[in-house]
Structures are given as C-alpha cells and as structure tokens.
Amino acid sequence: MFGTKVALIIRSGLPVWQKLNVAAFLATGVAAAAPEALGEPYVDQGGRVYGRMLGQPVLVFAADKAGLQAAHGEALARGLAVVPYVAAMFSTGHDAANRAAFAAEDPTDLDLVGLALRGARKAVDKATKGLSLHA
Known part of the structure; x- marks a missing residue:
C-alpha cells in the first residue's frame, strides 16, 4: 500500500490524441514534481538499462471543466x-510558450x-471525489 496517490484528470470530450497528449505531459509533471516517486531503472537479462517510471499506479479520471476546476481548488486547499x-x-509549440499561455489564464x-495530482491518499481522494475513472 502506498502512502501517496497519483491521479490524472482529463477533460471529457477531447479528441483521443489530445487526451493522450495531456496525460503524457501531466505524467512527466508528476515525475518532475516528485522525483522520489520514480522507481529504479529497468534492466533486461542482457544488462541493458532502461528508463525509470513512476513506482506506483496512476489513476486516470474524466471530468468536465467544472469538475476539473473543483478538483483544482480542492487540491490547492489540501x-x-x-x-x-x-x-x-x-496551440503552442514549445515549453516557454506553454508557460506563457498558462500565465495568461484567469486564475x-x-x-x-x-490536471495531475500527487499527495497523501486521502487528500487525493477528497480532490477527486465524485469523478469517474476514465473509460
């Protein structure tokens, strides 16, 4: 049993390629925010070393904009x-443009x-309460 939980919340109604793109970017954000959550490198029988992944399951939820905003508020509060x-x-093409687009948003x-969340299990559960797992 893990003391922490990782959840990705993806807006329902997006095209599949956008859902997958968002999920990939969010997962890298979790790894960057919590490097201690990464497991050890994978090594095959030939001794080749492969990259590390998060060392715990990631739950993926679906939500509309209101659900995402509610989870966001709850996550910040916790x-x-x-x-x-x-x-x-x-609509951006690189990381600096992504940060500028985010900074231009009304907070x-x-x-x-x-949205990706990581923290104490119960706190993540409270932030994702009422959301359904992504189908």
Whole structure:
C-alpha cells in the first residue's frame, strides 16, 4: 500500500490524441514534481538499462471543466502537488510558450483540460471525489 496517490484528470470530450497528449505531459509533471516517486531503472537479462517510471499506479479520471476546476481548488486547499494543462497550450509549440499561455489564464477561471495530482491518499481522494475513472 502506498502512502501517496497519483491521479490524472482529463477533460471529457477531447479528441483521443489530445487526451493522450495531456496525460503524457501531466505524467512527466508528476515525475518532475516528485522525483522520489520514480522507481529504479529497468534492466533486461542482457544488462541493458532502461528508463525509470513512476513506482506506483496512476489513476486516470474524466471530468468536465467544472469538475476539473473543483478538483483544482480542492487540491490547492489540501496542499497537493498540482500539475495543470490548459486548452491554450494546445496551440503552442514549445515549453516557454506553454508557460506563457498558462500565465495568461484567469486564475479564478482556468480553462483546464487536464490536471495531475500527487499527495497523501486521502487528500487525493477528497480532490477527486465524485469523478469517474476514465473509460
């Protein structure tokens, strides 16, 4: 049993390629925010070393914009590690432009299309309460 939990929340209704893109970016954000969550490198029988992955399961939820905003507010209130992805980031081409697009958002009405959360299990459960696992 893990003392922490990782959850990705992806906006329902996005095209599949956008859902997968958002999930991939959010997972890297969790790894960057919590390097201690990474497991050890994988090594095959030939001794080749492969990259590390998160060392615990990741739950993926679906939500509309309101659900994402509610989870965001709850996560901030509970001090969770939060990684956001907003719709404007789909039209950028590099990391600096992504940060600029995010910085231009109204913090009281973020156009969230994805959110990653990591922290104490119960706190993540509270932030994702009422959301369904992504189908």
